[in-house]
Amino acid sequence: MQPDQATQLRQLESQLAAEYQTILSKKLNLDLTRGKPSSDQLDLSDALDGILKGNYIAADGTDTRNYGGLDGLPEAKQLGANIMGVDAANVLVGGSSSLTLMFQVASTAYLFGLKDAASAWKNEGEVKFLCPVPGYDRHFTICEQLGIKMVTVPMTSTGPDMDAVEAAIKADSSIKGMWCVPKYSNPTGVVYSDETVERIAKLGKIASANFRVFWDNAYSVHDLVDNAPQLASILEATRRNGTEDSVLQFASTSKITQAGAGVAFVAASAANLAGFKKALGAQTIGPDKVNQIRHTRFLPDRSALMAHMKKHAELLNPRFEAVLEALAGAFEGTDLGAWEKPVGGYFVSFDTRKGCAKETVRLAAEAGVKLTPAGATYPYGKDPEDRNIRIAPSVPTVPEVVEAMKVFVTCVKLASVRQEIAALA
């Protein structure tokens, strides 16, 4: 290292520190933490309340106001099928939360078995799940709660590193499951390639018995562009490979209508559905069918659904553009950061240089810009390289996103240059 370079770094640091001081004086209060719809987005579904106009009767004559119907109304199954691109016969409609459905399915597989009591994971000693990283913290929490050990595999721009996935499964028969967010992955925003989907469908052939992929298709219709990438059908791929029981798919209307007050779905093989329903029947008489029928009246078919999602895209698009423009402007062609350019979903995932994520998040927080805690996208909250930061731009206004990204860019640069200076010492 030449003295010139050290001097240059210190000059750069001074300049960035001054910019940061200016930001501090603005006393900002901005939040890029969670993947929630904005209130403008929520307004799009306000017609849900009152949509029934006194008609609570489903197409098959079911009075939705009374008990029963463990697996949901036929038209609600069709709504789930429209969202997930599966057959209605493969859909069970749950309550208002797909996360709850995932927990219920995982705990059923663990405690009671999806096939029979002998198939319960708890019978097999240590149980492990493959977790592509970075990933979704709430998936990891389910594993932690159930005592399932998490084994990480890297995400790539075409989905999980399938060489690593297959090698891990072949080497370790205690791997009983894997988390996937196949379209607009949380947080990297990538769409799994056709090859990745095909290879995941084949895992059932090499994995140990009772292996299950949890296919959380949370963003299946959440495109930001017209010619959105198509996710290959995992259902068809498993049918081709005779591995239909190895995948359970999940989705909800939380980011379509009302977050946490929508309808959640699981799609699975007949055998998996039967096993799950057996356990579910001990837990509930049935889900809220009134909310199901509200949703089916509001989104009666696939074209109504897609037209509705277009309105979301119009609101989300400028926010994503603001993030991606800021990142490109500041970091394109540098080694200060790497990111995907998602065309759907709720997140932009940014990798700093090694060891700079926590410091970036800390600097941003002090400057009034809240980010998801560094490490949250990794099991047990530990990002081994301290690189990944999840940016969620849906809630703030566009000017707020622009402002927040100016802060973010400054904080990344400041953390990076200070790290370099520290390395000189």
Place this chain on the structure above:
Amino acid sequence: MQPDQATQLRQLESQLAAEYQTILSKKLNLDLTRGKPSSDQLDLSDALDGILKGNYIAADGTDTRNYGGLDGLPEAKQLGANIMGVDAANVLVGGSSSLTLMFQVASTAYLFGLKDAASAWKNEGEVKFLCPVPGYDRHFTICEQLGIKMVTVPMTSTGPDMDAVEAAIKADSSIKGMWCVPKYSNPTGVVYSDETVERIAKLGKIASANFRVFWDNAYSVHDLVDNAPQLASILEATRRNGTEDSVLQFASTSKITQAGAGVAFVAASAANLAGFKKALGAQTIGPDKVNQIRHTRFLPDRSALMAHMKKHAELLNPRFEAVLEALAGAFEGTDLGAWEKPVGGYFVSFDTRKGCAKETVRLAAEAGVKLTPAGATYPYGKDPEDRNIRIAPSVPTVPEVVEAMKVFVTCVKLASVRQEIAALA
């Protein structure tokens, strides 16, 4: 036994068999099986849909359309408090099913512990629950699903036989819980006496660690008469006795507004709520708050709630009267059956002579009157004396209840007399 008596019995049998044949020829199709509201009752709450008129904001400013609020809106806690007669601070608002909440609490206590991991029942080998019988089949299913062994104690007209309860708990430290439906008990319809409530509150002093009473107050405001019996406050009783952690209370609006599409509540000590929320947070981001606010707008205070329940009583009362009049007319002063005279809830419970319940239910079914399967009110579906039958009169019209009870009475008599004749042989 004198020949005269045998002849008399055979004559009576012939007469009853002829009556039964007449009934058969009517080809009836009536159903007294489940405790569901009638559609007239459900109509009482049709204003729920559309009640928000575009205002989705809770009193504290929460946008109910977005994620969050694991334990419910403040005004929804108050609704639960109004229903259960507890403080809002002790209430957590769940999804739409109190059965699901009971399962979630029971499985939390079993797997994760309500206090800490060390307090989990699973650490203690065999786990048993006391089940007052006859009782509610879905409570028993939760135990069966979790592998909890059920120990029966008899119900009396003042609640569970508390001598038996206390003796069982003193004798067996593996007893970790007890099911209670304290007001208009399912199915006997009795209200626990003040003494029973006080003795249940004291169980926490004699039971082993981590013992929990599941107080399913499903019918707390479901009175059929004006001067309804008052259930003593278990919360106050446990406070007096320093056993606040030993009881968890449950309720829902399923039989107040819409069945399965209402709001469910658990009321518990701060320690129990904290333990439960820790586990619940791994299962959901939060409950459906839009449905919560619909319900709080519809039932804004205790007097609105009670006025609404009076309308239910007006619809249910003639049905209960039809059942009780039929039973009194046929069996008062005989040894053919015994029953309580509930002034609330959803059931009348009838005890035949020993060994006559299954045959009565079979005869009624063949004559087109469906009854809950005999045995369903006992753990594992086994009524050791084959006596108990649960009558649920809420769904049929009054003339249908009258007709069904004529059949029921004939079937009880026929089963009884045939049993007596068989004993002669």
